[in-house]
Each structure stands twice: as C-alpha cells, then as structure tokens.
Amino acid sequence: xxxxPAPVRPAxxxxxxxxILIVDDRPDSLHALSAVLEPLGQPILTARSGDEALRHLxxxxxxxxxxxxxxxxxxxxxxxxxxxxxxxxxxxxIIFMTAERDATDRGDVQxxxxxxxVDFIVKPFDPWALVSKVGVFVTLHRTTAQLRRQxxxxxxxRAALSNAQRMAHLAHFTIDALTGQVQWSSDARSLFGIGPExxxxxxxxxxxxxxxxxxxxxxxKQLQATIVRPDGSAAMVIALVEYKRARNGEVxxxxxxxxxxxxxxQTRRALAAANDxxxxxxxSVAMLQEAMLPMALPSAPALDVAARYLPAEVGVGxxxxxxxxxxxxQVLLAIGDVAGHGLRAAHAMNEIRIASRAFSLRESSxxxxxxxxxxxxxxxxxxxxxxxxxxxxxxxxxxxxxxxAGHLPPLLVDDDGARFLDLVASPxxxxxxxxxxxxxxxxxxxxxxxLFTDGLVEERRRDLxxxxxxxxxxxxHATGSANELVDALVGRLLPEGRPADDVAVxxxxxxxxxxxxIRVPATTNHLAPIRAMLRRWLVANxxxxxxxxxxxxxVGELTSNVCSHxxxxxxxxxxxxxxxxxxxxxxxxxxxxxxxxxQDRGGGRGLEIVRAVVDDVSIERRDDGTTVRIVRGLxxxxxxxxxxxx
Amino acid sequence: MAEVDAQRTWxxxxxxxxxxxxxxxxxxxLGGEIxxxxxxxxxxxxxxxxxPDIDELVVDLTTTSYLDSAGLxxxxxxxxxxxxxxxxxxxxxxxxxxxxxxITLTGLGSILGLQS
Numbered sequence: 168x169x170x171x172p173a174p175v176r177p178a179x180x181x182x183x184x185x186x187i188l189i190v191d192d193r194p195d196s197l198h199a200l201s202a203v204l205e206p207l208g209q210p211i212l213t214a215r216s217g218d219e220a221l222r223h224l225x226x227x228x229x230x231x232x233x234x235x236x237x238x239x240x241x242x243x244x245x246x247x248x249x250x251x252x253x254x255x256x257x258x259x260x261i262i263f264m265t266a267e268r269d270a271t272d273r274g275d276v277q278x279x280x281x282x283x284x285v286d287f288i289v290k291p292f293d294p295w296a297l298v299s300k301v302g303v304f305v306t307l308h309r310t311t312a313q314l315r316r317q318x319x320x321x322x323x324x325r326a327a328l329s330n331a332q333r334m335a336h337l338a339h340f341t342i343d344a345l346t347g348q349v350q351w352s353s354d355a356r357s358l359f360g361i362g363p364e365x366x367x368x369x370x371x372x373x374x375x376x377x378x379x380x381x382x383x384x385x386x387x388k389q390l391q392a393t394i395v396r397p398d399g400s401a402a403m404v405i406a407l408v409e410y411k412r413a414r415n416g417e418v419x420x421x422x423x424x425x426x427x428x429x430x431x432x433q434t435r436r437a438l439a440a441a442n443d444x445x446x447x448x449x450x451s452v453a454m455l456q457e458a459m460l461p462m463a464l465p466s467a468p469a470l471d472v473a474a475r476y477l478p479a480e481v482g483v484g485x486x487x488x489x490x491x492x493x494x495x496x497q498v499l500l501a502i503g504d505v506a507g508h509g510l511r512a513a514h515a516m517n518e519i520r521i522a523s524r525a526f527s528l529r530e531s532s533x534x535x536x537x538x539x540x541x542x543x544x545x546x547x548x549x550x551x552x553x554x555x556x557x558x559x560x561x562x563x564x565x566x567x568x569x570x571x572a573g574h575l576p577p578l579l580v581d582d583d584g585a586r587f588l589d590l591v592a593s594p595x596x597x598x599x600x601x602x603x604x605x606x607x608x609x610x611x612x613x614x615x616x617x618l619f620t621d622g623l624v625e626e627r628r629r630d631l632x633x634x635x636x637x638x639x640x641x642x643x644h645a646t647g648s649a650n651e652l653v654d655a656l657v658g659r660l661l662p663e664g665r666p667a668d669d670v671a672v673x674x675x676x677x678x679x680x681x682x683x684x685i686r687v688p689a690t691t692n693h694l695a696p697i698r699a700m701l702r703r704w705l706v707a708n709x710x711x712x713x714x715x716x717x718x719x720x721x722v723g724e725l726t727s728n729v730c731s732h733x734x735x736x737x738x739x740x741x742x743x744x745x746x747x748x749x750x751x752x753x754x755x756x757x758x759x760x761x762x763x764x765x766q767d768r769g770g771g772r773g774l775e776i777v778r779a780v781v782d783d784v785s786i787e788r789r790d791d792g793t794t795v796r797i798v799r800g801l802x803x804x805x806x807x808x809x810x811x812x813x
Numbered sequence: 814m815a816e817v818d819a820q821r822t823w824x825x826x827x828x829x830x831x832x833x834x835x836x837x838x839x840x841x842x843l844g845g846e847i848x849x850x851x852x853x854x855x856x857x858x859x860x861x862x863x864x865p866d867i868d869e870l871v872v873d874l875t876t877t878s879y880l881d882s883a884g885l886x887x888x889x890x891x892x893x894x895x896x897x898x899x900x901x902x903x904x905x906x907x908x909x910x911x912x913x914x915x916i917t918l919t920g921l922g923s924i925l926g927l928q929s
Contacts (some may be wrong), residue, residue, distance in 0.1 A: 279820075494826070494827050691848070691849045691850035692850055694824075694848050694850055695826070695827045695846055695848065695850065695851060698846070698879065713909075716911050716914065717914070719879070720879075720881055720911070720914075720915060723848060723881045724878065724882060725884060726880050727848060727849040727881065727882070732847055772882040772885060772886075772919050773881075773882045775882065775919065776882060776915065776918055776919060777919075779918045780918070797840065
C-alpha cells in the first residue's frame, strides 16, 4: 500500500528549543537574570540595547523576551513597538521589567500594553515567580511548535484519505449456488489472494461464511470484514452481496462487489489519532492560558483560598481572576469577564490583568482601582464588554471592602447564612466616567466568600434566579476547605464539565481559630507582608506598642534568617505560627531546609536581637528542617473587638 | 540654614531613601521599612552619597518604621566607609522609635554616632 504519502513524523517535541532573550543595558542585571532563568535549561540570549535585541531577533526564533523599560537610546517601549511591527516576531510574548513603583504614574502600563506587553514585573522581583512565568512561555512556545506540526500531519492525512478513496478498487465475484462454482474478477483474485487453480473460497473464513449465509428476507446484505489471504496478509473490505432467488425462494446465485478499504481504514485511523492529539494539545494550550492566571494563590493567616478556571466549550475566553498578597499583608482579590471568545477576548483579558496588577502596586482601594481600570479601558478604546469585581480583605481581622464594575457581587456566608453582598450597581469598564462605590463587609472566623463569573450560573435552559439560589445553597451547606467548596460548586452547577461560557471561581474560607498561621515561600518579598499581618494580629490580641515593635523585630530577624540560608538550592516554604497562651505570645518560625545557624548573615546580630526582646528562645533542629520558638508575655493580653482595626 | 544644593529620592520596595546635599554636609533620610529585601539596593543608593568633599553625613531615621540586622549591617558598612574617609557620621533616631531601639539593643550607638 504505497499510494498514500507517509505522514510527516515530527521531531520529538522535547527537542524544540525555546530561547529566552533578555534585554537590559546593565550587565549586572543581565547576569543576574540569566542566572535566575538558567534552571529552565533553555538557550539564553542577552542584548544590552534595543538595537542589539532586534539584531538577535533577525536570526533567532525566541520563546519570550524580557525587556527592561529604562534603557538609554532605544528604550523598552520603542523596542517593543519595533518588535511587534515585524511579522516574524509579532506574536512573541514580551515581559516588561520596570524598576520603579511609580510606573503607573508615568503611564507605563498604557504604553506597555499598546507596545505589546504580555506582562509587567517590578524589580526587585521574586525570582521564583519569574522562573515560573517565563517557564509558562517556554512551554507555550514548544506546544505551539508541536501544534503546528500536528496540523501539517493532519493535512497530510486528509490528503492521503482523499487519495485512497479515489483509488479504491472494486472486485467482483459470482457464486453459482447450485454447483458451488465461483467466478472471480482479476481484481478479486488479487484482493483475496486466489491462485489461478483455486475455484472455491474456503468457507472456514468468517467473510465467506457470511456471504454463503443468505438473509431470511431481502435480496442483499452489506458486509464489513477483515480478510486474511493465504500468504497471511490481511485487508479490510466492505462488500455488497446480492442473492438471486428462484421462485421457491431458494438462492440460485450470489454476486458480490467488494471494495478494499484497507488504506482508507489506516488513513482514517491516523486521522482520528491526529485529531485526538490535536484535541489534547488544544486542551493543553487552554491549560497554559489558564496558567497565565495566578499560579500560586496567596497563603495568608487564617485564609484558605482556592480557585478554579474552566474554559468554555467553544474555546478559551476572557474570564480572569487574580489574587495577591500585598506588602501591607492584605489580600487583594479580583475577578472579571471580557465578553467573547478566542484570541481577542484573551488579549483583552490579559491587558486588563496586567493593568490591574500594575495599578494595585500603588492603590489598594477597590473603588479607586476600578476607576483606574475604567480610565484605562476608555483610553484603550476597546469595544468588548468588560466587567470587574475587586475585593480587599484583611486576613487578620476579616474586614473587607468590595467594589464592582458591572460584575455579579460576591457571595458571603457568615453567622446569618449565605447572601450576596449588596454592592452599588455600576456599569462595566470603559463605558462611562462613573465612579465605583466601595462597600465594607466583615468576614467572621469560619466565614466564606465566593467570587465568580456568570458562566457559573448562566445556563440557557435554567432561570438565573434559580441558579443563584442553587449557588447560595451549595455555599451555605459547604463545610471543609476552600478547595472542597469550589469542587462542590463546580460539581453541582456544572455537572457536565465543559460549560457554555468560561467559568472562574475564587473561594475564601476564614479559619475558626484565633491563631496566626502563615506559610509562604522563604523569599525576601514575603518579609514585609508577614510583619504587617503579625503586627495587626498582635494589636488584635492586646499587645502594646512596644511589645508589638519588639515581637515584629524578633520574627523579622528569624524569618530573614530562613530566607538567607535555609534553602540554598531552591525556595522552600517557611511557616510562621503564633498564638496567645496564658497571657503570652508563643510564636514559631519553621523551615524545611538544612541551614547552618552559625552563618548568620546579620553578622551575628540577628539572634542577639531576638534573645534581647523575648523571654525565651528554643531551637529545634531536625533532619527535615528547623523550628525556632519564642515566647514573650504580654502585659494586657486579650482579643479586642472584631473589626475594630479594619 | 544651609541651602539644599541637590536632592534625589529612590524607592526600593517598602523603603524610600532621600539624599540631600547641603554644602559640605549630606543628609541621608531613610524612610519606611528596611529589611533583607531592600537593604542591598539602599546600600547602592547611599554609597553614592559618600563624596570626598564633605565633612559630615547625617543618617536620618526619623521616618524609618522598621529596622533590623539587615539594615544595621548597611549602616555599619557606611560607618566604616565614612571613618576611612574621615567624614563624621551622625545618626538621628527619635526616642522610643523602632530604629533607636534596635541600635541601642545591639550597642551600635557610638559607632553610628547616634545623637541623644
């Protein structure tokens, strides 16, 4: 069977390199970034100017570009614009690096997006987060390459199929039922492997058994079978067999028209396999799109956060969500919906997500954030319908503030049951200059908060109010973790899996007890949020100003120690716990690494400071990590009124 | 009142450093929280303030809300550089402030020229 061209066998996808281009005028930056990204195992190209970057891009196909905003000569934005203008590099993702927090004041976000940014990071950045982000684009690059090859393969298979169909041979045979004699066409002889001397086919074979078994009624039947030739080779055939009967009903003649469909069958199977592969790849591209959404949800004391994103049946759409732990220890949650599907919606979604992240560097008020996004959307002149909901939550006190721009309100479960937060209605983004209003609320210990997009509740055949009531019911009766809650929601509201529209759900459960529990990667960017959360927790537990200051100092030193050298190879987690027992604060700081306590980076001062401000310090060193425990009595311990420090 | 010749400000995470040049004196104002995440960056900004033609450098910790051993190391290194350049160092920190507390706890008051 050599009629069909052999399908292209692509090289193993693992071999597709995904080069990373880093552009920064400072050599120390280039060096540091190369070192951080080295574990990804991809070729790293460096350029010290926009011009050099463009020269690289003439020769190389890169997976992602890290571009410094502040460069002399051709700056980051202009470089990006030039990159986007070239057809070959138009779709390469660009991550802008900016060194200043006032990036938003300078309109960098606007400029950045219109220059084609896919993301924005601010130095000093979390190296672990950078590797993950860049890693996503590396995988995307390789998967796209494989996807392209699959398409080529698919097209080759399709061509093969139509070829095979055109060349299918028809074979004939006639059997005299009375004498048993068979007449073969020459095609039939070769199809069945019948030699010139043979006359009768063997009735052992199932195909012939069926041929020789006339139907009770009717004059014909269709067969599909695999036949095996005497030489052992096989073929797939379909046959139309007709039975001529005498007046008494007895069969006198059997004629058959047989078509060899082996080639077609093989090609059909190849096509099905290619289709399956393509579907799997599309699913993984969707997963990667999903991966552009936050990969690690913030871990805050007493807050259990879980999220789910389900792309629509028709393909990836424009739902987005974000959850971040701010420097001041508060958690900012965002969720939104860009109407539509496909690339345009995904682009718009990404644009809003970047803008939201950038604006939230300086702004924590949900209503002001929405105002910024509103102005941004209007300036961008986008015609898509964009909704957004922002919630700021204090994990220590449970105090929250929410604001919405055309988005469904979040659901709150507290001691009074489940209800939707009563937010002031406001139009979606980009439509008018209206101001969003903020609504405060309180999430008590044990309380739940759910943010979601309308894909979760909208269904053609069901009444919206009914669905919302169902949602309320599921959340009200859920007990257990945030993950269990989202599972229950998805399981109950979307039993069939792929929804008609994108779905994003963010669920937060506040723990019942008053202990402080924080678990985060041991990287220095988490030090400030930890201090902020601890500070508020101490105040809420009756600590005086000087006691707060000294305990924060002690924990600050101990957590810095863990960041410095507990996990020299990779960023393991550190866990900070605190509770008030018998009028004293008992806190512990644990890591999972193997640190050498004598290498105190503070020059020996760190532990000295800790010992000076607490009543007791004990260090437990185990094979799997170290835990330092400190105790300090409070003069007037006691929980203050809930919400008094919101 | 000495006139300000030049003033520059940098932000590094949760901290801000302002360097004010006033004749033969330089004032380094450190605000916000100084910890392991930004101490090195601040160091770079502050190092630029040590010029050969000045007589004294004042480190103003009035608006410093958090200072631990990471920030102290930065200040000690600065003190060493200034001593080598024969430039006087004065550190200003309000009574009962977090910055003052940690300097006195570690006995670094005299090295840093802590003013009473």
